[in-house]
Amino acid sequence: MLYIIEDTINGILMGSIYGLTALGLTIIFGVLKVINFAHGSLLMVGMYVAYWAVTLTGVNPYLALIIVVPVMFFFGYYLQDIVIQPIFKAEKNVREPITVIIVTTGIWYILDNLTLLIFGPQYRNLPDNPLRGKMLELGDMFISVPKLLGFITAVVTAAGIYWFFQKTRAGRAIRATSLDREAASLMGINQYKVYNVAFGIGTATAGIAAVTLIPFNNVFPTVGVLFDIKGFIIVVLGGLGSIPGALIGGIIVGLIESVGPQFMTATWTEAIVYGLFLIVLFVKPSGLFGQKYDW
Amino acid sequence: MQILNVTDMTKDFGGLRAVDNLSLSIEKGQILGLIGPNGAGKSTAFNCIAGVFAPSAGTITFNGERINGKKPWNLCKSGLARTFQIVKPFASKSVLYNVTVGAFIATRNRKTAEAKALAVLEELNFADKKDVQSGNLTIADRKRLEIARALATGPQLLLLDEVMAGLRPSEVDEMVAIIKHLRDSGVTVFVIEHIMRAIMALSDRIVVIQFGKKIAEGTPTQIASDENVIKAYLGEDYAVS
Amino acid sequence: MNRSQINTAAMAAILLVAFGVPLVIRSATYLHILVLLFFYAYLTTSWNLVGGFAGVLPLGHAAFVGIGAYTSTILSLQYGISPWLGMMVGGVLAAIVGVLIGLPTFKMRGAYFALATIAFAEGLRVMVENIDFLGPLNLNGPRGLQIPPMDTGFANFMFASKEPYYYIILILLIAVLALTWVISRSKLGYFLNAGGEEPEAAMALGVNVARSKLAAMAMSSFLTALAGTFYAQFTLYIHPKSIISLDLSFEIAFIALIGGRGSIAGPVLGALLLRPVSDFSRIYFGDTLPGMHLIIFGAVLILVMLYQPRGLQEPLTRAYRKLLDRWAKKTPEVASGGQDRSRGGEAHADS
Numbered sequence: 001m002l003y004i005i006e007d008t009i010n011g012i013l014m015g016s017i018y019g020l021t022a023l024g025l026t027i028i029f030g031v032l033k034v035i036n037f038a039h040g041s042l043l044m045v046g047m048y049v050a051y052w053a054v055t056l057t058g059v060n061p062y063l064a065l066i067i068v069v070p071v072m073f074f075f076g077y078y079l080q081d082i083v084i085q086p087i088f089k090a091e092k093n094v095r096e097p098i099t100v101i102i103v104t105t106g107i108w109y110i111l112d113n114l115t116l117l118i119f120g121p122q123y124r125n126l127p128d129n130p131l132r133g134k135m136l137e138l139g140d141m142f143i144s145v146p147k148l149l150g151f152i153t154a155v156v157t158a159a160g161i162y163w164f165f166q167k168t169r170a171g172r173a174i175r176a177t178s179l180d181r182e183a184a185s186l187m188g189i190n191q192y193k194v195y196n197v198a199f200g201i202g203t204a205t206a207g208i209a210a211v212t213l214i215p216f217n218n219v220f221p222t223v224g225v226l227f228d229i230k231g232f233i234i235v236v237l238g239g240l241g242s243i244p245g246a247l248i249g250g251i252i253v254g255l256i257e258s259v260g261p262q263f264m265t266a267t268w269t270e271a272i273v274y275g276l277f278l279i280v281l282f283v284k285p286s287g288l289f290g291q292k293y294d295w
Numbered sequence: 296m297q298i299l300n301v302t303d304m305t306k307d308f309g310g311l312r313a314v315d316n317l318s319l320s321i322e323k324g325q326i327l328g329l330i331g332p333n334g335a336g337k338s339t340a341f342n343c344i345a346g347v348f349a350p351s352a353g354t355i356t357f358n359g360e361r362i363n364g365k366k367p368w369n370l371c372k373s374g375l376a377r378t379f380q381i382v383k384p385f386a387s388k389s390v391l392y393n394v395t396v397g398a399f400i401a402t403r404n405r406k407t408a409e410a411k412a413l414a415v416l417e418e419l420n421f422a423d424k425k426d427v428q429s430g431n432l433t434i435a436d437r438k439r440l441e442i443a444r445a446l447a448t449g450p451q452l453l454l455l456d457e458v459m460a461g462l463r464p465s466e467v468d469e470m471v472a473i474i475k476h477l478r479d480s481g482v483t484v485f486v487i488e489h490i491m492r493a494i495m496a497l498s499d500r501i502v503v504i505q506f507g508k509k510i511a512e513g514t515p516t517q518i519a520s521d522e523n524v525i526k527a528y529l530g531e532d533y534a535v536s
Numbered sequence: 537m538n539r540s541q542i543n544t545a546a547m548a549a550i551l552l553v554a555f556g557v558p559l560v561i562r563s564a565t566y567l568h569i570l571v572l573l574f575f576y577a578y579l580t581t582s583w584n585l586v587g588g589f590a591g592v593l594p595l596g597h598a599a600f601v602g603i604g605a606y607t608s609t610i611l612s613l614q615y616g617i618s619p620w621l622g623m624m625v626g627g628v629l630a631a632i633v634g635v636l637i638g639l640p641t642f643k644m645r646g647a648y649f650a651l652a653t654i655a656f657a658e659g660l661r662v663m664v665e666n667i668d669f670l671g672p673l674n675l676n677g678p679r680g681l682q683i684p685p686m687d688t689g690f691a692n693f694m695f696a697s698k699e700p701y702y703y704i705i706l707i708l709l710i711a712v713l714a715l716t717w718v719i720s721r722s723k724l725g726y727f728l729n730a731g732g733e734e735p736e737a738a739m740a741l742g743v744n745v746a747r748s749k750l751a752a753m754a755m756s757s758f759l760t761a762l763a764g765t766f767y768a769q770f771t772l773y774i775h776p777k778s779i780i781s782l783d784l785s786f787e788i789a790f791i792a793l794i795g796g797r798g799s800i801a802g803p804v805l806g807a808l809l810l811r812p813v814s815d816f817s818r819i820y821f822g823d824t825l826p827g828m829h830l831i832i833f834g835a836v837l838i839l840v841m842l843y844q845p846r847g848l849q850e851p852l853t854r855a856y857r858k859l860l861d862r863w864a865k866k867t868p869e870v871a872s873g874g875q876d877r878s879r880g881g882e883a884h885a886d887s
Contacts, residue, residue, distance in 0.1 A: 034647075035647040035650075035651065083838065086842055087841060087842060090842075090845070098593050098646045098647075098650075099841050099845055101593065101646070101647055101650060102593070102793055102837065102841055103837070103838050103841050103842075105595075105786065105790075105834075105837070106790075106833075106834040106835070106837035106838040106841070107834065107838065108834070109786075109830050109831070109833060109834035109837075110830075110831050110834035110835060110838075112827075112830075113826075113827035113828070113830040113831045113834070114831055116826060116827045117825055117826065117827060117828065117831070121826070225782075229654070229655075229658060232651050232654075232655075233655070236648075236651065265666070267662060267665065267666045268666060270662050271659060271662050271663055271666070274655050274656075274658060274659035274662065275659065277655045278652065278655050278656065278659065281640075281641070281644070281648060281651070281652050281655070282640040282641075285644060285648055
C-alpha cells in the first residue's frame, strides 16, 4: 500500500516534469498552430547546453538557468525566424501547414545527428552533482529530491507563463495573433515577430525542463526522441494550446508510468500510454482542456 | 412542380439562432433569389440545404424526398449542386481537370468524363482556357469555373452562393447571361446575391430574410416596393413606386 | 519522331537497362545495394498513394512493412505455408489494419493524422517487442525471427544468389508504378486529388472524400506489406527495431517528399537520388562522421520544402521534357499526324 502512495507521489512529480517538457510544445502550437516535431530535439539541445554550463562552471544546475534560458530563447527565436518562417509565409493561405511539420521533422533529424557527430554517442551525466540520488524521507517513503525540485519548477514556470499570456501586454498581443493573424496585424502587431517570440518562449521553456532533468536523466544525442513522442501524447491528452492541460497531461502519463509497473510489466505501461493517446485522438481530439479547433 | 421545399427550417449554433422558421419553395425551372443584409442567415440556410450541416428543426425536401442532413456528395448525386462564395478551385490542376472531377459523377471512364467536361466548358464559352492552371485564373474566370464544375455534375438544382462577389459590372452582366442560359437549359437555380441589379434582373421570385426570418417574398417588382424590405435593406434608390 | 514516341522509347530503354543490369554487374555487393534501392523506391511509391494522392502525411508506414514481414514469416516457419501465399495474407491483413486506422483518423487535421500514425506504429513496435507468443503464434519479442536456409527455389521464395531477388523487386516496382499511373488517370485518382486539395469543394461535386482516402489507404498498406515479405525473404532476419522502426517510416516519407509526393516519378526519383547518398555516406563517413547521411537528408528535406515544395521531380521533369522537345525537333517526323498532346505515354502525373 505504501508503495502505491510513494509511486503515486513520484508519478506526480515526474509527471509534472513531463508536463514541463511538453509546455513549450503546447505554447508553440497555441500560437503558431503548428506541431513542432523538433521539440524533443530542442529539449536535447537544452540538456547539452545545461550539461556543459554546469560542467564548465561547476555551478548548481538550477543556477545554470541564467545561461540556459536566454541561450535557448534566442536559439528558438532565430530557428523560427530563419528556417521556419519562410515556409510559414509561403503557406499563408493553406488550410493546414503540413510543410512546416515536414520541415520541423528535418530539423529534428539534423539536430539529433549533428549532436551525435559533435559530441559522440556516449551517455553523459553529472558526476559531482549535489542533487544526484538525493532522497527526502517522509515516514517510510522516499521522495526523489531532484524530482521534487522539478515539480516546483514546473508549477512555477507554468504559472508564470500563464500569467504572462493572460496579464501582460506582450502576452496578450501574442494571444491576439494566435486567434486572428490578420486582425492582430491590423492592430499594429507584427505577426512574424510574434511567432519568433512565441517560438523563443517555447524553446526557453524546454531549456528550463532540461535543467530539471539533467540531475537524474542521462544526456545523449537521441534523448529527445522519447520526450518528443511523450510530449505529443501529453499535449493531446491535455489539449493542444492549454498550459494547465500540459501539466495535467504530463501528470497522467507520469502516474501511468510509475503506478503501472505495480500491476504489469514496464513495457506494457508504455503500450498503455500509446493506447490512451490513440483513444484520446479518436474520441476527444481537443483533449481535456484544449481549444476547440474547427474540424 | 416544386423541386425544393423548405418548411419551418431553424438552425441554432449554441445560443445563436441563425435561421428562424424559414419556409420557401422553388418551382422547377425557376430562378429564386435569396437576399438580406449581412449576417441575415443566408449562407447558413444555404449550407443547411447543401448538406454542410443539418438543420436544428424543420424539413427540407428535394424532388419530394426529405434531405435533412444528407451528405453533400450524396446530394450532388441526387442532382443538387452548389458553388462556394469563396471560390475553391483545385488550384494546381487545369481547368479541364477541375471540371472533369465533376463530370465523373456519371461515369467511371475518364474519356467520357473529359468529353462531358469539354462540352460544359464550350457551353460556357470557356473551352479556350481548358489547359490553364486554375490557380492562375482571374477571379471572374474562377467564378465561371465554379459554375462549370458544378454544372458538369448534371444538376437539376444549382445553388449559387454570391457568385457575383468581386466582379466588375461588365463581368456581372456576363454572369447574369450565363445563369439565364442555365435556366433555359433546364436547371433550376437558387441564388444568394448582394448585387442588386443582378438579382433583380435574374430572379423570377425573391425571398428576403433578416435576422434569420423571412420578411418578404415576391417578384422583384413587389420586393422593390415592399416597405419592410426597403426599411431593412434596399434603400430608397430601388423603391419602385 | 514526335515527343510521345521518344518518351516511350526512352522508357523502354530504361527498362531494358534495368533488366540487363545483372548481366553486366555481377558483384553481390552492388546487386544488394540495387535491390535495396528498388525496395525503397517501391516503398515510397506505395506510400505515395496515401501520402501523395490522398494528401495526408502518414508517418508510420513501417508498421505495414512489419505486418507483412511477420505474417509471412510466421506462417512459413510455423505452418510451412509458402511465403508467396503468406505475402498475400500479410497484404490483406495490412489492408484491413490500414482501413481501421484510416476510419477515425482521416477526419482529423493533418498534424493529428501524422501523430496518430506515429503512435500506431510505435505502439505496434512496443507490443511486438514485448510479446513472445500471441496465442499459438511465435513472435519471439525483441529477438526477432530468423528464417533458416531452405531448399532454394521459387516456391520457397528463397534463392542462393541476388539476381532472382533483383528481378522480383524490379518487377514489383514496375507493377506498382504502373498501378500508380493507372490510378492517377482514373476516377479514384481524380477524386483523391480533388479531396486532397479542396475537400469541401470535392464533396460538393459528389466525391466521398473519406471513402476515397480509405481506398487509397487499403491499397497502400497492402502493397507496403508485400515489400515486408520481400525484405524478410531477402535478409532472412526480421526484428521489431529494424522493421517497424520510426526511422524507416520517416525515411520512406522523406524520400517521397524530397522526390515529390503526388507525382508518379517523384518517389522513385527521390529514392534514386537519396539512397546512394545514404549508402555512400555510410560507407565513407560511417566511422568518422556517424549519422552524416541523416543530416544530409534533413538538410535536403528542408531546402527542398523551401524552394521546391512539389519536390525535385518538378525541375527534373521540366528538364526532361525540354530534352524530349529538342530531340523531337531533331529527328524526322514519323507518320503519326496531328498535335502531340503531352499526355502521351508519359509516366508522369500531369495536371
